[in-house]
Amino acid sequence: MLKRISIVVCCLIAFLPLAQAQVCGTTGEEVMQRLQQNKEALLNNPIIPREVRYIPLKFHIVSKTDGTGGVPEAQVFDMLCTANEDFADLEMQFYIKDGDFNYIQNDAIHNLILDGNHPESTINPIILQNIMNSNRDHAALNVWMVRDIILNAENTGNVLGFYSGNYDWVVMLNNEVRGSSITLTHELGHFFSLPHPFSGWESDPYDPDKHGNPVQANAPDFRPTEKMDGSNCNSAGDRICDTPPDYNFAGISCNWTEEIQDPNGTIVDPQEKLTMGYFPCDKDDYFFTEMQKQLMIQDLGGSERDYLVTAPDLVTTVLASNTDLLFPASNEVLTYYQGVELEWAAVTGATQYLVEVDRLPTFVFQKQSFFVKDANFLELNNLEAGKKYYWRVKPYNNYSTCQPFTLAKAFTTGDNPTAVQNIDFVSKWMLSPNPLTANSNLTLAFAAEKAFEASASFFTLNGQAVGPARSFSFKAGENRVSIPAPNVKNGVYLLVVQTSEGIRTDRILIAR
Helix, strand or coil: CCCCCCCCEEECCCCCCHHHCCCCCCCCCHHHHHHHHHHHHHHHCCCCCCCCEEEEEEEEEEECCCCCCCCCHHHHHHHHHHHHHHHHHHCEEEEEHHHCCEEEECHHHHEEECCCCCCCCCCCHHHHHHHHHHCCCCCCEEEEEECEEECCHHHCCCCCEEEECCCCEEEEEHHHCCCCCCHHHHHHHHHCCCCCCCCCCCCCCCCHHHHCCCCCCECCCCCECCCCCCCCCCCCCCCCCCCCCCCCCCCCCCCCCCCCECCCCCECCCCCCECCCCCCCCHHHCECCHHHHHHHHHHHHCHHHCCCCCCCCCCCCCCCCCCCEEECCCCEECCECCCEEEEECCCCCCCEEEEEEECCCCCCCCCEEEEEECCCEEEECCCCCCCEEEEEEEEECCCCCCCCCCCCEEEECCCECCCCCCCCCEEEEEEECCCECCCCEEEEEEEECCCEEEEEEEECCCCCEEEEEEEEEECCEEEEEEEECCCCCCEEEEEEEEECCEEEEEEEEECC
16 A cells, blocks of 8 residues: 655645635644744844845646646736735745746646545556656746645545645646636745644644634644734744734635634634635735745745746846737738738737637637747738637736736638739749838849839838838849838838739838
């Protein structure tokens, strides 16, 4: 028989009724030992933060072996945004290491069972965690996102996340990977040495019939029961003196009104809105106490966290605005379906863009996701002819992920494989550079079967002329001319070359 694997702290954020809640498993003093070390260091040689510390996170998106079931990346961005908001006043901020995710296709990790005796266990939990450890990033705080977490037969189904001191990583349910959840914030609190405020009562929540009222002198883990007067706050509960006693009271309300007495007969008044607690309050109401903040700052500054090194080239610009979708225009009907180039306005500080394309405006069942780095256009060559598509864009950088997706726009593809060339007697048509810097020159090169006269003009997508029309005389054979760009704001424009026998139209992106 396999022994159950040790998990230092596993957590359920109590947004569930008490009758549904499952306990967290605490199998050692590892977090508490680090907490005590941080308390002593804080007393003897406190770390005084001087500037924001940026902490690399490596997110592991775990799907089934067939590649399905992984959490959408956009939800990770939203979750990270919430965590950074929650840690903003600690001068601690998090970012996506290397700007990408680690994708793992493994059924056993996707449905994570860390009890070898569980009837659904298919792999020795030690081997399973060794597989995970071989995929970890040793220079980042690792966050695993899985479909299910089963630590033992008793807590099946309701564990939302846990911190493992053995491996110094965080594991979360996919369902908790969203901006409206504080589960990541809670687990990061554990990572930085914070226990639950009801420490000692995790496995045995308060029951008046079992624990008495006044409450018994010792908690279920045999440590002293914390008292309201603070007289034993350094040795009882979470050992943090600005968090009041809590005997795992979490229920269905954020407003605790029960008259439970501590061992001295004093009515217990827990702080329902502690991030590290289990009370189901509004997301924006949760907080860390001042002592909890100082302990986390102290933990980050300790030698055990030296591996969390900030990338020297990290872009920390906070995106102040969203992008605009430029081409295709809203509900535009194209004449072609291959080589469709989506274009959007560049955003100051954005290094990447998440582009989603779908046949439906829900962006759920047929969604295609594309990550575009250091560019604001994307060419699509896998669209079908005569179909309506919806698209949207989310700008971000490795640190700033809070900008939402743009409102979606729709376009319809045509029946031609590629955009129609309307001047039949020219070939090798090339325009460069594209994007084009405003007030610079656009180079047009092509081969012509005969000499001809033409004019070149710039227009907006709405058909309004910008800048003067320019006339050219072209010869038979190879031609190369320079066309000055108009003095206009950034965006997508049309270059129209008109001859007596046809017109050629190209989209030009102008960006300063």
